[in-house]
Amino acid sequence: xxxxxxxxxxxxxxxxxxxxxxxxxxxxxxxxxxxxxxxxxxxxxxxxxxxxxxxxxxxxxxxxxxxxxxxxxxxxxxxxxxxxxxxxxxxxxxxxxxxxxxxxxxxxxxxxxxxxxxxxxxxxxxxxxxxxxxxxxxxxxxxxxxxxxx
Numbered sequence: 216x217x218x219x220x221x222x223x224x225x226x227x228x229x230x231x232x233x234x235x236x237x238x239x240x241x242x243x244x245x246x247x248x249x250x251x252x253x254x255x256x257x258x259x260x261x262x263x264x265x266x267x268x269x270x271x272x273x274x275x276x277x278x279x280x281x282x283x284x285x286x287x288x289x290x291x292x293x294x295x296x297x298x299x300x301x302x303x304x305x306x307x308x309x310x311x312x313x314x315x316x317x318x319x320x321x322x323x324x325x326x327x328x329x330x331x332x333x334x335x336x337x338x339x340x341x342x343x344x345x346x347x348x349x350x351x352x353x354x355x356x357x358x359x360x361x362x363x364x365x
Contacts, residue, residue: 242343246361247330249312251350253357257283257305264303264310267353273301289317292345296320299329299342301349309357312350313364316342331361 253260258280265275265285273287283305289298297316304311314329318338329342350359 240358240360242331242347242361243363245330245332246343246363247313247328248362248364249346249350250309250360250362251312251353251357252309252360253354255354260305260310261285261303264349264353267349268301271349271352276300292316293341295336295338295341297338297341299345300326301346309360310350310353311362311364312346314342314346 255263261278261280261283265278268275268285268287273290275285276288277284277286279285285301285303287301289300291297292299295318297318299314299316302313302315304313315326316329316338317323317326327338327342329346330339331343333339347359350357
């Protein structure tokens, strides 16, 4: 009887801890967007992000102050040949970063979405880590929040 109660207790405590929600300050599986909490206004934030992206070798494709959005042309990231396009949207909570990638060697017909999944060094996670690096470089003191967006 003691063994059954102990097993039940362990099962319940494991289930309870697995259901604990994250505060968004650490990446969780399938997170596909990063929110940079910044005090900057939309125009300032987008201008600053555009400058940072250009320093990192990206070419800004579209910068629309009226729609509070920015997108880059695809850029090769790392040695794997992965090509990443970054999009950003300013909203009252901060800058929302997302990315889409292609791996030319795989002849992908549909771009992949940068997300925190798969193996470290795999296309999903490599592209997500690049977005994370951009977020940390944008505002080192800022809190990054990880999100799952449709």
